[in-house]
Amino acid sequence: MIKIKIEKPFKLEDTITCGQIFRFFKMEDGSFDIILKDRVINVYEKNNYLYVSSNNEDDLKSVVMNYFDLDNDYSKINEYLLKQDKKLDDAINFSKGLMMIKQDPFETIMEYIISANNSVPSIASALNNIALKYGKKVMFNNKEYYLFPQYKDLKDVKESDLRECKVGFRDKYLKNIIDKLNNNELDLDSFYSMDTKEALDKLMENIGIGPKVASCILLFAYQKYDVFPVDTWVKKVMKTKYKIEGEKNIRSFASITYGKYSGIAIQYLFNYGRNSNWLMKKFVIE
Numbered sequence: 001m002i003k004i005k006i007e008k009p010f011k012l013e014d015t016i017t018c019g020q021i022f023r024f025f026k027m028e029d030g031s032f033d034i035i036l037k038d039r040v041i042n043v044y045e046k047n048n049y050l051y052v053s054s055n056n057e058d059d060l061k062s063v064v065m066n067y068f069d070l071d072n073d074y075s076k077i078n079e080y081l082l083k084q085d086k087k088l089d090d091a092i093n094f095s096k097g098l099m100m101i102k103q104d105p106f107e108t109i110m111e112y113i114i115s116a117n118n119s120v121p122s123i124a125s126a127l128n129n130i131a132l133k134y135g136k137k138v139m140f141n142n143k144e145y146y147l148f149p150q151y152k153d154l155k156d157v158k159e160s161d162l163r164e165c166k167v168g169f170r171d172k173y174l175k176n177i178i179d180k181l182n183n184n185e186l187d188l189d190s191f192y193s194m195d196t197k198e199a200l201d202k203l204m205e206n207i208g209i210g211p212k213v214a215s216c217i218l219l220f221a222y223q224k225y226d227v228f229p230v231d232t233w234v235k236k237v238m239k240t241k242y243k244i245e246g247e248k249n250i251r252s253f254a255s256i257t258y259g260k261y262s263g264i265a266i267q268y269l270f271n272y273g274r275n276s277n278w279l280m281k282k283f284v285i286e
Contacts (some may be wrong), residue, residue, distance in 0.1 A: 002060055004050040008073065009087040011097035015068065016285045018271045020101045020220055022111055023131070023148070024122040033133070033140070035147060036067065037104040040140040043233065055140040059109050069099045077261050081268075087241060088265060091272035098271055100264060106181070107148045108221035112213045113173050122166070129165035151181040173208025180206070196224045211247070219263040228254035228262040237273040 016024055016032055018038070023035040029052075031044035035116075039056035041064065052064050065071055078092050115123050131146035134153050138145050157178065162171040180186040191199045196218065203214040215229035230247045238244045244253050258265040 001049055001053040002057070002064075004052065004061060004064060004070070006045070006048045006050060008051075008070070008075070009097040010044065010045070010068070010070065010099060012050070014095065014097065014271065014275075015099045015101065018095075018098060018267060019120070019274075020267075021103065022120065022127055028116055032143070033143075035145055036105060037107065038061070038147065040138055040145045040147075042141065053141075055138050067102055069102055072099070074099070077264055081258060084137070084259070085265075088268065089151050089169075089239055090266040090276075091237075092263075094276050095268040095271045098267060100223070100225075100267065102223060103220050104148070105191070105221040106271075107150055109188075109217050112216040112220075112222075113170055113177070113208050114167055115216070116210075116213055117169065118168075122123075126167045130162070131168075132282075133161075133165060146210065151178050154178045156181045157159050170208055173206070177209055185242055189220050191218065196226050199224065200227070211251075226255075226260050227261040228258070231265075231270070232275040236267060237269045268277055 016034065021034070025033045027033060027042070029044070031042050033040060033042050039054050041051055041052055041060075042052045042138060043052045043064070045051075050064065054060055062219070074096075076098070081088055082092060085216070090102045105115070107127075110126055111123060114126050118126075127148065131148045133159070134149040135146040136149075138147060145267070155178070157175070159171040159175045162174050167174060178185070181188065191202070194202065199218055200211070200214050203209050203217060204211065209217075212229045212231065215227035218224040219227050219229065228251050230250050234250065235245070235247075238250050242253065244250055254265065
């Protein structure tokens with residue numbers, strides 16, 4: 001086990017449970033088991049320290065610091081956002097300590113294709129089914145876990161095989177991405193160097209990837225913070241707090257108002273809308 005001093009505001013549970021990732025498990029002692037690309041970690045927070053153990057402790061501190069983006073100074077980002085929009089104050093204060101998790105690109109593409117018109121439990125179940133069938137088994141704390149496979153591990157998979165993993169109508173969308181990657185028609189690393197518009201356009205050339213899914217992929221896997229994925233919770237918050245409706249209008253507002261940190265603003269708004277009592281009170285009053 002390693003101990004990491006938390007130098008900046010950080011809310012572990014909010015970060016893990018705010019809709020960024022799907023393959024985690026809350027333990028009876030309040031800690032979390034999280035399945036990363038190449039390992040499983042157990043993490044808990046106590047007295048401004050993170051305590052982390054893993055089945056693979058190679059470079060564990062740097063892996064965890066990078067995964068939770070702990071070197072980033074969010075206070076400066078929050079100052080910028082508040083300067084742009086004073087109405088964001090409640091959401092920022094409620095979400096202070098929420099960090100942007102840096103995820104594996106292939107798994108992120110797969111999970112957000114699966115997420116379209118789907119519930120969180122169903123998304124998590126489908127991802128775990130794929131990992132169970134095609135991923136590497138690891139033992140950690142006397143429990144079996146399965147790492148998510150990479151696209152090369154799925155080279156020979158059929159649409160029907162994916163359908164058996166309960167991905168539904170998205171089987172052909174996933175198969176298309178897997179085939180393109182294995183045929184070198186798509187390069188995961190290329191998105192890091194693309195500007196956001198180019199990256200969005202390139203992703204949306206693929207069936208099953210629209211503006212929201214593409215934006216989520218770029219936000220969570222490639223740290224392109226100028227995207228603004230719009231979901232049901234964000235629509236509710238934007239309608240109630242800003243009197244703005246329609247995805248096009250919401251994205252335009254976000255681009256003009258939040259600019260380079262739109263993606264972080266949306267996480268604050270999403271977390272605030274879903275987990276605070278503010279939105280519920282508004283609907284009750286209305």
